[in-house]
């Protein structure tokens with residue numbers, strides 16, 4: 001029994017059963033590749049424990065095996081995450097190869113914005129725009145104090161500069177260049193209403209910085225990794241778990257990302273989602289350990305490996321990599 005399980009008031013499995021919910025996979029629509037833990041930031045809520053000193057990153061050999069695996073599939077979306085995915089040496093190779101293979105497949109880059117201004121990665125924003133890569137960018141607030149508190153000193157100003165650069169390249173303006181922002185709570189509360197917050201973000205960012213974007217995704221902080229340590233250090237762990245359990249929303253279950261996502265690690269191992277990947281909880285519905293052994297078609301109707309951190313996805317309006325769920 002995990003630490004998260006032992007402290008919650010009820011288990012996630014019990015909650016599903018109480019609500020007569022049988023949570024199973026649908027046909028995979030997204031391959032989410034976590035290319036590694038290297039990042040230029042060390043945000044306190046990070047569920048990856050990413051940072052500048054982490055050495056775990058994908059190799060060219062693993063990139064090639066993933067490319068070979070995905071080529072014959074009709075999985076429509078590849079979602080690149082990390083760490084800062086752009087920092088791996090093979091980032092441009094991976095993106096260019098995916099585009100060469102299948103120009104229709106949609107590619108998402110989960111970007112922390114600040115990396116776009118790093119001199120070492122000069123031309124990165126232009127590369128993303130040239131390849132029509134959707135950017136999903138962390139921006140936990142439209143005010144400097146909260147962003148810097150969560151992500152580090154100076155991160156707000158860098159993020160604003162990066163957003164301006166992206167707007168100048170057409171991001172947020174042209175249909176083929178979507179720019180979506182991600183909000184996650186700075187404190188130990190659930191995200192507010194996504195639609196209302198998106199309106200506030202749009203008003204504030206245009207008024208003060210002349211910045212535009214497409215959608216805002218609100219994401220609940222997961223009680224794992226660095227955020228778990230933060231909760232424990234501050235004596236807020238139990239209260240936070242109870243908040244998630246007490247706000248269980250059965251209507252959020254249908255949209256859970258683990259239903260149609262295959263999460264693959266920098267080593268090529270497969271999981272039901274990026275959170276389970278960080279907890280090293282293998283994919284529930286497959287005996288395969290590595291992507292290149294997986295028969296993706298057979299995943300439909302298969303089970304998902306669930307634990308009590310899953311309450312983080314079903315609390316309130318629900319939470320996923322594409323924001324709220326209900």
Ligand code: SF4
Pocket residue numbers: 039040041042043045046047048049050051082083084112138
């Ligand atoms: S939350 Fe994102 S930007 Fe922050 S340390 Fe983690 S991977 Fe890096």
Ligand code: SF4
Pocket residue numbers: 256257258259272273274275276304305306307309310311313
């Ligand atoms: S943590 Fe992962 S497995 Fe659990 S509900 Fe969320 S997406 Fe699904």
